[in-house]
Amino acid sequence: MIDKPSIDFINACIHEAGHAVVARSFGFSPTWRVTASDPSTPGRRSYFEGQTSFAGEISEDQRKMIGLAGSIAEILLGTPPETITRPSLNSEVAD
DSSP: OOOHHHHHHHHHHHHHHHHHHHHHHTTOOOEEEEEEOOTTSTTOOOSEEEEEEOBSOOOHHHHHHHHHHHHHHHHHTTOOGGGOOOOOOOOOOBO
16 A cells, blocks of 8 residues: 555645646646645645746636646546646746
8 A cells, every 4th residue: 555645745746737638638748746744834744845837828728727737637647536736727827
């Protein structure tokens, strides 16, 4: 059996890759990272957290699709429902 930190790392990578793939499909050049976090910190439940970023103008529909893509990637690859990261619809686009 795989331990929780390993599962969290895999899920974070899948999630961020989902954002990056959809951003790339719109012509952006995304970068993403996954960093360690402390799941005992209030508001955290994972050993890892990620962030995907890119520069450029983004429409509201693109923002929604890119935001949902992380969770959808986890679902498509069989992540157990209780560990799926909730969709992030926050637009953190670099200028």
